Amino acid sequence: MAVHVALTGATGFLGLRLLRRLLDTHRSVTVLAHAGSGDALHRIVRFFELTGSAPAFTDALPERLRVVETDLAQPRLGLPERAFHELADTIGALWHSAGSINLEEDLPELRRTNVEGTRHVLELAAAGRLRPRVHHVSTAFVAGARRDGVAYEDELDDACGFENAYERSKYEAELLVHDWSRTHGRPVVVLRPSILVTDLPPHPELPSHPLQVIERILREARGSTGAGGQRAGAPDIRPRVRMVGHPHGRLNLLQVEHAAEVMVRLAARPPSSGVDTYHVVHDRDVPVTTLVDVLQRLVPLSVELVASRPGAPTALEALLDFYPGTTAYLAHRRRFDDTRVRALLGASATSAPVGADYLRAGLAPRARTVPVPPGGAAAPRSVRCA
Numbered sequence: 520m521a522v523h524v525a526l527t528g529a530t531g532f533l534g535l536r537l538l539r540r541l542l543d544t545h546r547s548v549t550v551l552a553h554a555g556s557g558d559a560l561h562r563i564v565r566f567f568e569l570t571g572s573a574p575a576f577t578d579a580l581p582e583r584l585r586v587v588e589t590d591l592a593q594p595r596l597g598l599p600e601r602a603f604h605e606l607a608d609t610i611g612a613l614w615h616s617a618g619s620i621n622l623e624e625d626l627p628e629l630r631r632t633n634v635e636g637t638r639h640v641l642e643l644a645a646a647g648r649l650r651p652r653v654h655h656v657s658t659a660f661v662a663g664a665r666r667d668g669v670a671y672e673d674e675l676d677d678a679c680g681f682e683n684a685y686e687r688s689k690y691e692a693e694l695l696v697h698d699w700s701r702t703h704g705r706p707v708v709v710l711r712p713s714i715l716v717t718d719l720p721p722h723p724e725l726p727s728h729p730l731q732v733i734e735r736i737l738r739e740a741r742g743s744t745g746a747g748g749q750r751a752g753a754p755d756i757r758p759r760v761r762m763v764g765h766p767h768g769r770l771n772l773l774q775v776e777h778a779a780e781v782m783v784r785l786a787a788r789p790p791s792s793g794v795d796t797y798h799v800v801h802d803r804d805v806p807v808t809t810l811v812d813v814l815q816r817l818v819p820l821s822v823e824l825v826a827s828r829p830g831a832p833t834a835l836e837a838l839l840d841f842y843p844g845t846t847a848y849l850a851h852r853r854r855f856d857d858t859r860v861r862a863l864l865g866a867s868a869t870s871a872p873v874g875a876d877y878l879r880a881g882l883a884p885r886a887r888t889v890p891v892p893p894g895g896a897a898a899p900r901s902v903r904c905a
């Protein structure tokens with residue numbers, strides 16, 4: 520394929536899978552790596568080695584990847600002016616997957632990476648004489664704090680507010696994309712995945728993913744309240760923790776490999792003249808109770824979903840209160856409409872179910888599970904912000 524493609528965020532959880540897909544159809548890819556964040560080429564090669572790629576493929580990577588060290592937060596991505604323009608002129612398609620997905624980071628910091636970062640990437644696209652096609656990775660969670668009802672692909676507003684600064688920063692980045700497309704008369708594809716998951720067990724050389732972060736928060740909170748130290752042979756006393764959530768809550772979780780495949784296929788479609796936005800989501804949501812059950816098997820806690828914050832929280836509950844932007848998702852019951860994706864890709868956009876076994880595999884290094892009483896789930900809904 521003649522078009523040369525550049526990718527930001529290629530060392531990330533999603534970016535590595537996008538890179539894998541792009542290398543199926545492109546002889547070479549320019550990796551716009553995070554300057555000062557470790558040897559990107561080595562990390563990429565290790566990912567492919569650890570995930571079973573053929574030696575012939577991994578051996579060829581140093582020759583197929585051109586790594587350019589960049590910093591999203593800096594004007595011209597931190598490059599000298601001449602290098603910036605030389606880079607811009609080589610790019611025929613620009614994938615922007617880099618960003619901070621830290622749900623607990625503060626807004627100014629997230630804006631630097633996610634909003635200013637997007638601005639600088641768009642400046643690169645504007646500077647290139649080949650007028651590169653832009654593929655911007657957003658999130659279905661720009662829908663914000665509306666917990667019920669249906670979020671549509673053509674919606675972009677802040678009417679319901681946001682659960683956390685991450686959502687707001689991604690929303691603001693999408694506004695920039697629309698503005699840029701209008702100003703420059705250029706098409707942009709906006710891809711909005713839901714929560715991405717894997718069944719690949721955690722490994723120190725692999726990027727972590729959002730559910731791993733939640734599992735870590737629970738584990739560390741349990742440990743730091745002293746509830747973790749149990750004598751061998753002692754009965755399993757699971758501290759009870761009340762968390763705000765809906766018993767009929769549900770979340771959209773999608774296999775990261777499938778998401779990358781769908782995204783690359785969507786980006787290959789002829790664009791419209793403006794912004795084409797797609798929800799890259801699973802057709803079946805996962806009950807929050809399933810997720811809670813998976814987490815309870817990994818962290819010895821007994822989670823009780825309650826309608827509102829407990830008046831007299833235990834030490835453990837108070838600790839978890841530091842993560843309201845993360846735990847809010849346990850109360851979500853909304854659905855993401857993906858009519859556009861289904862209209863273009865049909866049944867091939869459908870992926871295998873995401874079940875408890877799949878989720879557990881992606882969270883536990885070994886068979887590190889503990890027995891819990893069985894839970895159940897269902898899922899009605901209504902339309903309002905919270």
Ligand SMILES: NC(=O)c1ccc[n+]([C@@H]2O[C@H](COP(=O)([O-])OP(=O)(O)OC[C@H]3O[C@@H](n4cnc5c(N)ncnc54)[C@H](OP(=O)(O)O)[C@@H]3O)[C@@H](O)[C@H]2O)c1
Nearest residue numbers: 528530531532533534553556590591616617618658714715
């Ligand atoms: N993971 C999900 O469930 C999910 C769901 C919906 C949408 N998304 C979106 O998908 C995109 C990729 O997410 P991910 O899961 O791959 O995240 P990730 O694993 O945290 O990867 C983030 C990537 O961005 C790079 N990066 C961060 N700060 C940078 C900077 N200042 N300059 C240059 N590069 C920088 C990182 O490089 P280093 O690793 O070297 O720091 C890494 O390659 C994000 O835009 C995110 O909002 C993700």
